[in-house]
Amino acid sequence: MPKRIFCFGAGTAEGGEDIRDLLGGKGAGLAEMSKLGLPVPPGFTITSDVCDAYLDNGRELPEGLKTEVQAAMGEIERIVGSGFGDAENPLMVSVRSGARVSMPGMMDTILNLGLNDETAAGLAKRTGDDRFAFDSYRRFIQMYGDVVLGVGHHHFEDLLERHKDAHGLTLDTELGAANWRDMVAAYKKLVAARADAAFPEFPLDQLWGAIGAVFGSWTNARAQTFRKLNDIPESWGTAVTVQAMVYGNMGDDCATGVAFTRDPSTGVKEVYGEYLINAQGEDVVAGLRTPRFLTKAARERGGSDEAAMEEAMPSAFTELCDAVDRLESHFCDMQDVEFTVQKGKFYLLQTRAGKRTAGAAVRIATDMASENLITRAAAVQRIEPDSLDQMLHPGLDPEAPRTPIAHGLPASPGAVSGIVVLDSFLAEERAAHGESVILVRAETSPDDIHGMHAARGILTTRGGMTSHAAVVARGMGWPCVAGAKEIRIDLGNRCFTTRSEKVAEGDTITLDGATGDVFEGEVPTIEPDLSESFLLLLSWADEFRRMRVFANADTAADARTARILGAEGIGLCRTEHMFLSAKRIIAVRAMVLAADNASRNAALAEILPMQRDDFVELFRVMAGLPVTIRLLDPPLHEFLPRRTEDLREIANATGEDFQALQDRAVRLRESNPMLGHRGCRLGITFPEIYEMQARAVFEAAVQVGREAGNSPRPEIMVPLVSAGREFLAVKQRIDAVGTAVARKSGVDFDYRVGTMIELPRAALRAGDIARHASFFSFGTNDLTQTTFGISRDDASIFLDSYLRQGVLMANPFVHLDRSGVGELISLACERGRAARPDLLLGICGEHGGDPRSIHFCERQGLDYISCSPYRVPIARLAAAHAALEAGSRH
Amino acid sequence: MPKRIFCFGAGTAEGGEDIRDLLGGKGAGLAEMSKLGLPVPPGFTITSDVCDAYLDNGRELPEGLKTEVQAAMGEIERIVGSGFGDAENPLMVSVRSGARVSMPGMMDTILNLGLNDETAAGLAKRTGDDRFAFDSYRRFIQMYGDVVLGVGHHHFEDLLERHKDAHGLTLDTELGAANWRDMVAAYKKLVAARADAAFPEFPLDQLWGAIGAVFGSWTNARAQTFRKLNDIPESWGTAVTVQAMVYGNMGDDCATGVAFTRDPSTGVKEVYGEYLINAQGEDVVAGLRTPRFLTKAARERGGSDEAAMEEAMPSAFTELCDAVDRLESHFCDMQDVEFTVQKGKFYLLQTRAGKRTAGAAVRIATDMASENLITRAAAVQRIEPDSLDQMLHPGLDPEAPRTPIAHGLPASPGAVSGIVVLDSFLAEERAAHGESVILVRAETSPDDIHGMHAARGILTTRGGMTSHAAVVARGMGWPCVAGAKEIRIDLGNRCFTTRSEKVAEGDTITLDGATGDVFEGEVPTIEPDLSESFLLLLSWADEFRRMRVFANADTAADARTARILGAEGIGLCRTEHMFLSAKRIIAVRAMVLAADNASRNAALAEILPMQRDDFVELFRVMAGLPVTIRLLDPPLHEFLPRRTEDLREIANATGEDFQALQDRAVRLRESNPMLGHRGCRLGITFPEIYEMQARAVFEAAVQVGREAGNSPRPEIMVPLVSAGREFLAVKQRIDAVGTAVARKSGVDFDYRVGTMIELPRAALRAGDIARHASFFSFGTNDLTQTTFGISRDDASIFLDSYLRQGVLMANPFVHLDRSGVGELISLACERGRAARPDLLLGICGEHGGDPRSIHFCERQGLDYISCSPYRVPIARLAAAHAALEAGSRH
Numbered sequence A, B: 001m002p003k004r005i006f007c008f009g010a011g012t013a014e015g016g017e018d019i020r021d022l023l024g025g026k027g028a029g030l031a032e033m034s035k036l037g038l039p040v041p042p043g044f045t046i047t048s049d050v051c052d053a054y055l056d057n058g059r060e061l062p063e064g065l066k067t068e069v070q071a072a073m074g075e076i077e078r079i080v081g082s083g084f085g086d087a088e089n090p091l092m093v094s095v096r097s098g099a100r101v102s103m104p105g106m107m108d109t110i111l112n113l114g115l116n117d118e119t120a121a122g123l124a125k126r127t128g129d130d131r132f133a134f135d136s137y138r139r140f141i142q143m144y145g146d147v148v149l150g151v152g153h154h155h156f157e158d159l160l161e162r163h164k165d166a167h168g169l170t171l172d173t174e175l176g177a178a179n180w181r182d183m184v185a186a187y188k189k190l191v192a193a194r195a196d197a198a199f200p201e202f203p204l205d206q207l208w209g210a211i212g213a214v215f216g217s218w219t220n221a222r223a224q225t226f227r228k229l230n231d232i233p234e235s236w237g238t239a240v241t242v243q244a245m246v247y248g249n250m251g252d253d254c255a256t257g258v259a260f261t262r263d264p265s266t267g268v269k270e271v272y273g274e275y276l277i278n279a280q281g282e283d284v285v286a287g288l289r290t291p292r293f294l295t296k297a298a299r300e301r302g303g304s305d306e307a308a309m310e311e312a313m314p315s316a317f318t319e320l321c322d323a324v325d326r327l328e329s330h331f332c333d334m335q336d337v338e339f340t341v342q343k344g345k346f347y348l349l350q351t352r353a354g355k356r357t358a359g360a361a362v363r364i365a366t367d368m369a370s371e372n373l374i375t376r377a378a379a380v381q382r383i384e385p386d387s388l389d390q391m392l393h394p395g396l397d398p399e400a401p402r403t404p405i406a407h408g409l410p411a412s413p414g415a416v417s418g419i420v421v422l423d424s425f426l427a428e429e430r431a432a433h434g435e436s437v438i439l440v441r442a443e444t445s446p447d448d449i450h451g452m453h454a455a456r457g458i459l460t461t462r463g464g465m466t467s468h469a470a471v472v473a474r475g476m477g478w479p480c481v482a483g484a485k486e487i488r489i490d491l492g493n494r495c496f497t498t499r500s501e502k503v504a505e506g507d508t509i510t511l512d513g514a515t516g517d518v519f520e521g522e523v524p525t526i527e528p529d530l531s532e533s534f535l536l537l538l539s540w541a542d543e544f545r546r547m548r549v550f551a552n553a554d555t556a557a558d559a560r561t562a563r564i565l566g567a568e569g570i571g572l573c574r575t576e577h578m579f580l581s582a583k584r585i586i587a588v589r590a591m592v593l594a595a596d597n598a599s600r601n602a603a604l605a606e607i608l609p610m611q612r613d614d615f616v617e618l619f620r621v622m623a624g625l626p627v628t629i630r631l632l633d634p635p636l637h638e639f640l641p642r643r644t645e646d647l648r649e650i651a652n653a654t655g656e657d658f659q660a661l662q663d664r665a666v667r668l669r670e671s672n673p674m675l676g677h678r679g680c681r682l683g684i685t686f687p688e689i690y691e692m693q694a695r696a697v698f699e700a701a702v703q704v705g706r707e708a709g710n711s712p713r714p715e716i717m718v719p720l721v722s723a724g725r726e727f728l729a730v731k732q733r734i735d736a737v738g739t740a741v742a743r744k745s746g747v748d749f750d751y752r753v754g755t756m757i758e759l760p761r762a763a764l765r766a767g768d769i770a771r772h773a774s775f776f777s778f779g780t781n782d783l784t785q786t787t788f789g790i791s792r793d794d795a796s797i798f799l800d801s802y803l804r805q806g807v808l809m810a811n812p813f814v815h816l817d818r819s820g821v822g823e824l825i826s827l828a829c830e831r832g833r834a835a836r837p838d839l840l841l842g843i844c845g846e847h848g849g850d851p852r853s854i855h856f857c858e859r860q861g862l863d864y865i866s867c868s869p870y871r872v873p874i875a876r877l878a879a880a881h882a883a884l885e886a887g888s889r890h
Helices: A017-035 A048-056 A065-080 A117-127 A130-147 A153-167 A177-194 A203-219 A221-229 A281-285 A296-302 A314-331 A358-370 A376-382 A385-392 A424-432 A446-454 A468-476 A532-544 A556-564 A575-579 A582-592 A597-622 A644-654 A658-667 A680-685 A687-707 A724-745 A760-764 A766-770 A780-788 A796-804 A821-835 A851-860 A869-889 B017-035 B048-056 B065-080 B117-127 B130-147 B153-167 B177-194 B203-219 B221-229 B281-285 B296-302 B314-331 B358-370 B376-382 B385-391 B424-432 B446-454 B468-476 B532-544 B556-564 B575-579 B585-592 B597-622 B644-654 B658-667 B680-685 B687-707 B724-745 B760-764 B766-770 B780-788 B796-804 B821-835 B851-860 B869-889
Strands: A005-009 A043-046 A093-098 A109-113 A239-244 A255-260 A272-277 A335-342 A345-353 A404-407 A409-412 A415-421 A437-441 A457-460 A480-482 A488-490 A495-497 A502-504 A508-512 A517-520 A548-552 A570-574 A626-630 A713-718 A752-757 A775-778 A840-843 A864-867 B005-009 B043-046 B093-098 B109-113 B239-244 B255-260 B272-277 B335-342 B345-353 B404-407 B409-412 B415-421 B437-441 B457-460 B480-482 B488-490 B495-497 B502-504 B508-512 B517-520 B548-552 B570-574 B626-630 B713-718 B752-757 B775-778 B840-843 B864-867
Touching: A005 A017, A005 A065, A017 A043, A017 A048, A017 A093, A017 A239, A017 A314, A017 A345, A043 A065, A048 A203, A048 A239, A065 A203, A065 A239, A093 A203, A109 A130, A109 A203, A117 A130, A130 A153, A130 A177, A130 A203, A153 A177, A203 A221, A203 A239, A221 A446, A255 A314, A314 A335, A314 A345, A358 A376, A358 A385, A358 A532, A376 A532, A376 A869, A385 A851, A385 A869, A409 A468, A415 A424, A424 A437, A424 A446, A437 A446, A446 A468, A457 A468, A457 A508, A468 A480, A480 A508, A532 A869, A548 A556, A548 A869, A556 A597, A556 A869, A570 A575, A570 A597, A570 A864, A575 A582, A575 A597, A582 A597, A582 A644, A597 A626, A597 A687, A644 A658, A680 A687, A680 A724, A680 B796, A687 A713, A687 A724, A713 A724, A713 A775, A724 A752, A724 A766, A752 A760, A752 A766, A752 A821, A760 A766, A760 A780, A760 A821, A760 B780, A760 B821, A766 A775, A766 A821, A775 A821, A780 A821, A780 B760, A780 B780, A796 B680, A821 A840, A821 A851, A821 B760, A840 A851, A851 A869, A864 A869, B005 B017, B005 B065, B017 B043, B017 B048, B017 B093, B017 B239, B017 B314, B017 B345, B043 B065, B048 B203, B048 B239, B065 B203, B065 B239, B093 B203, B109 B130, B109 B203, B117 B130, B130 B153, B130 B177, B130 B203, B153 B177, B203 B221, B203 B239, B221 B446, B255 B314, B314 B335, B314 B345, B358 B376, B358 B385, B358 B532, B376 B532, B376 B869, B385 B851, B385 B869, B409 B468, B415 B424, B424 B437, B424 B446, B437 B446, B446 B468, B457 B468, B457 B508, B468 B480, B480 B508, B532 B869, B548 B556, B548 B869, B556 B597, B556 B869, B570 B575, B570 B597, B570 B864, B575 B597, B585 B597, B585 B644, B597 B626, B597 B687, B644 B658, B680 B687, B680 B724, B687 B713, B687 B724, B713 B724, B713 B775, B724 B752, B724 B766, B752 B760, B752 B766, B752 B821, B760 B766, B760 B780, B760 B821, B766 B775, B766 B821, B775 B821, B780 B821, B821 B840, B821 B851, B840 B851, B851 B869, B864 B869
Parallel strands: A415 A437, A437 A457, A457 A480, A548 A570, A548 A864, A570 A626, A626 A713, A713 A752, A752 A775, A775 A840, A840 A864, B415 B437, B437 B457, B457 B480, B548 B570, B548 B864, B570 B626, B626 B713, B713 B752, B752 B775, B775 B840, B840 B864
Antiparallel strands: A005 A043, A043 A239, A093 A109, A093 A239, A255 A272, A255 A335, A335 A345, A404 A517, A409 A480, A415 A508, A488 A495, A495 A502, A508 A517, B005 B043, B043 B239, B093 B109, B093 B239, B255 B272, B255 B335, B335 B345, B404 B517, B409 B480, B415 B508, B488 B495, B495 B502, B508 B517
16 A cells, blocks of 8 residues: 655654655655654655545545555654643644645644643643633634534624623733633534534544544635636545644744745745744734835834834744755745744744736746756756736836825736726626736635626725735736725715725726725826846747747838847737727728629729738848738628718718618628638739739838848738638639739849648648648637637636536637647648648637647647737747647657 | 550551550540541540640740651542542542540531631532532631631621621521632631731641641630649640541431440430431531431430431441440440441541440449449449439429429439529629529630539520530530520520510529420429439448448438448538527527526526437437547527517526626627637637536437347547647546436446547647547548638638739639648547557548548548438449559559
8 A cells, every 4th residue: 555644753754756656745755844854843744545535535644544644643743742632741733635736725724622621621730821721722613614624714703703702802812811701612612503513622533633634625615716716626635734832922032924035026035024922823824914024124114113023033033044055956936935033943834836916927047047956958947938027017107197096005016907896706807807816805815716806906995915916916917005004995875985085896996916006096007117037038048949920010120029039030910909099090991892894993903002012011020030921801891880871971972872781781791700801811802902912012021121131021821711722723823912012123032931830720731721821820719710610709607517517628719629630730740741841830819828738839840939019928938838848848 | 756646547546545645545546446447537646745735835836846747748648539628539638636535526626627718618519519619618718717817707797797687698508619619718717817917728738727726725714624624734735636538418328426335414325426417527516507316216205306327327226326335345435436427437536435324434434344344333433422412302392282394304403593694704693692693695615614614504595415505415414405495595685585475684593404405594403313323323332332321410300310321420510500490599599698507507408308309319310330420519609589679588587687698698698609608618618508508319219229129339429629739628527427317317328538640749649638538530621721711601712812923723622622621630640549549530521522522531541431411322322432542652
């Protein structure tokens, strides 16, 4: 039988980081710390395999485990020198969950286990602190009652509130030993009345119940939501760690806190964190009291006058600093540790890779590589490409006027405007209607995950930089302002008040997560300033990646942004966007509604110089880099006016009969425009449209080629092709225009004609098509639509059901469907290359900016990926990851 | 160098039927007849390879050919005993086209070639018939001028009309030798004035020009149209046959005619045809004079008193009868021959497989098999499956009142109503607007092909059973009444008149092609009575085919028709059609617009008994045969009312707020409903709908199982599946309902759950799906739509362009696209069978009734094909063809 229990403590440990899958992050971290000789209270970890067994076996712990647990408890007793259930010198333990990746706050924890009437009395006697003993005891009953016996948290809170009211007390700190003793009695009565089972007095029974409940909490609703959001498999399970308790709340020589080896917001290398004197660990995390700074420097920067740990507990602080240094060197990563100081003695309770903002992550990775702690490849691989998104978020325009209404902690960077929403359900609902939502809460809890996910910014009135709201918001990449104390939430009137203002739910506010400021209304934002380490990291990524990264850019402005962000070309320029500008829409509409070729040609002649100017600008910006121009794609009726007066304007402009125009407009309507008269079908039926576009491209190339040293590299892309002959028919006309322009201008220019592969038939007939096409660009949006037979515009209703019910594992419009759409792409690559070995292959659907899909593209050997300008850095990094992974597999 | 010229005549021939591809049908037939010792004027055929060379080589005949032609001409001179260009005893020849399949009237012919001023005089002298000689000469100048020199036919007609007017003559027969001599002079002047080149006096020059022109006529517009309509490759080319002239117009001991070995309308075995005394062959075919019957019996049946050939020329008639008997035995098929009697001597000029109505074809094939002339397999293979369509066309309801307005020859069977249209262009235009058009013409010519194709019925005022109109209409399967003499067409006033009526263009009339009657207005039709030979042939087909043939039938009435026509089950019962009946649409709409599950369930409870009754009826009709029921497929909004008052009715019926209903109706709208919230997506999001349908199916099965000996075999089909998990989710709910119904009723019933494969992803993931599905039915309509990314509803505009420009070779909604959609089907079959060897495979898209597509299905090894009831016989026959072909390939 595989080993199920792994002990740690007293400078040794069984197992460690190498079996993290079995021990969970917490268990593995404790084992490593113990082996490093760091001060860790002794304990043991029950593996996640036992979790599987427990869940599979109708929530029964496996046979024989009890004996093993008892033996392991004996080991703790031996090290600590106290006895579990011993009335004289009782041992208390914590029982905690620990999955192989961190799921903060998602599963259950029980502290102070081992207390009963007898041991509580013993604890009081031994510590000489009745208040501490009974406070601990009532905390235990409450946690145990809630987690194991199913008596909701709020019942206990109610009782406590009533007790306070009866005694005229407000704060927990005002309650004395007698109060807590009363509460213990009241809690036990509550449990007896409400619980399914009696409260177990016998410590081993307590332990047994707690282990099962913590394993079981793997499957609670919020943990499931968290896993779905974070793509964590249900099958992993959690380990359970049982560990001797140490107390940060036994007096003013006690403390508890969290520390990061580097600043998780900026990445700067300095011990960073918070602590509370005379408190238990959950007091810091839950954000109920606003904690103090660790270092004097931080305290001064923060303008606080409450002593930093460095000042209040210099010796423990030194131990902390030594410990975190050793941990970072050991793990080669920034660590987030929990510590407790009990009666002046320093203990580490947890270490893990610290969560950090994307900016901090990049800074830390590049710094560590510069410090030779990790390789450049490791630095590149350490950054989740999607996380760069938040660094690319806009900040507030410094020039823009603004009215601050509140200030809090800068808990997660970025600026965002949105409507105030006061609960998570409404946040989800309003966000579903496409609104940008700012969730405003006193504090958040794991129950708010769905609302936080739906929101675009988080504002809390309580809690610190490591509060739930702050941690989760950073993870999600949302701006967050935490602990804005002057805000009072009034749920009854659905509003909040600041010192001077009243803000109703639904009103717009703006958060600046980088400063902690809250502003009235919408404050304009500007593009982010890219940090040095960001640029450094991406330059390293560029060294590792194989695929080129292009941008989807329709205008010269987009193209400029794309180049700043590192695009090496334009992979998709949608010419239809150029058709929609106010000054040319009338000509476009006249073209669409033309009664015959003559009037269509007249309208096209008007459009030609405008299109040419667009391309001239684009070619100038791209200075010789490839520019892939897709010919007109959408059905013509998309350009038609919705309003009668606009149609009348066209009638006036063209001198055409209004009724005739209206009739033609009606005839252009389609029942399924996505599958209608669009793409190269327009090129076949109205060849003069594509001819005009090709002419505009070529004439622009001639013009820019004359004025610049870098000759433009137009690549003309034909959309919606389904057959080789179809592509050829369009290409022949383009080539004819190319020849004509070259002859007339006397300038020889280089261009290629290729196609989108965005229909299943195009993928299947890729061999035929590649005989004539120079390049393929996978249009995975349409390819996904047609392969699944799903219109993205209509899909939201049922796709949500599909994802919720697990019928689909991911939204195929977000992550490329490898097993369906992906097979068509593979086929197309294979057949296209067989027909034309130098065929250029790329992707320009939105999947081109999705890291998971980019990995797939690397495996297919695509030559380039193209995505929206703001995703170019993400794509560069993801392409590097994919190349490194592919390399490591060779 | 391959042989380019093949001679025939005098009881021998070079080549024959075995090189029909080279000699064309006409040349091969002449060679065979000559070898059989039948009386054939001598001649030679230049191969279709020379046609290719001619067309490829800028319309120049190849080097050396002239010498070969001269040698072959010498052979003719030797046999006939006259000289080409010999003024004393001139030889005249015909120059005719002949492709490997018959293209009647599509290409050019030149007769009387060899005449010039000198030889015409010689001919006059030798025959002692000046009128004949100069009539022949002017005919030659006209044909040559038109075909070779490009002087339009009408110029010659104009001259002739003016001559007649000037001399007070009306009919050609009234013109004497002097008139024709004048015309010769006038025609030569006309040619000299209008032609690009001079009229060649030298006979060998005439011949050379004629050969080139006839080869060139392969590419004229009407021939191209004909080939497109009949799927004849452009590359085949035509052969050219040069043959000594014989004349049916040298006096009353001369005649010309056509004969069929069996009646081409009914298939009855008797010599059938027409002849004209003292006429040239084209006079019969062109329908300018109404010809006489061949046999006395036919004359009597036709109520004519003009002597039949049997009576007027008994000896030539006996020769004809002997000849056609030998030809039919030789070719093992019904023959259509052209003959000429010159001065009492009988000649055969052509033989070919005779065109026939589908009914005649079936009768002839079964008769010939019964006569042991051919095998049953050959009989089955000889019938083009699509041709059965016309036998399944409705006839006139004998009970229906009717007003006859005219009568003509019953030239092509079937009854049809439609609007009168007087020219082919308008016919095409009106038909394009979806109208049923009856093309009414004095006579038709090859220039009318496009209009005849667009029409649904043909009515002519001149011409006989073998006129152009009659032949083409039979080929197309359109009802035709020919030679309705009492009708006068008035093109100026766009109407026609009968003895008593005036019928304007656009008025509706009805034709009965089986009787030759024309009726005013629309006369109701009834289903066809199936002939004995039809049933016999299909029973033979059933012996040869491997695939089962099911019908797509939504109602018990459809199912009854399907069974009569031989369906072995229902392959597709669309349950949505059941939702649309007036009495249940309100409940359906209430269900669609339900605000919540409770009201949806209430509406479904109302629908359940009605659905159950539908299935009860269907199961009764199908008496134990498989019935494949597709669960609800279309988007829900298709059931919504278009009119506000209908929505109000639902508000009243459900007590719901009108505005709320309207809002929900608006929210149901989709931008691309084909790819929207439909099919099993409804089953995932609103499982209660499919559960109701499954319950209705199972409860009906229980009920019919109790009352009948044949237990129903429901096969529940899930539409629009794209993934295995998706199918499984739906199937599990169906199975749960099945279990519940079985438990409650105490009846064990058999059922299967399978799926449509109609999305590319379903085909790709067929392995996953087959693990749970009992059968696949290829929904090739949707599969074609999604594979091509084409909405059939929107495609007509651009698909026409695609077909016209040759970008697509066939409409993929008519003939399955083998190389795209077909590959997905192959993949799905392979992967599905690998996952489940006993997987049942079928097709239920409209391709299931298309013979070409059925061949593909056979090659994929599908188990069944399902099509609309009226196509079941076609599918049975096509499946037999496919199986025979597959067998012959093994």
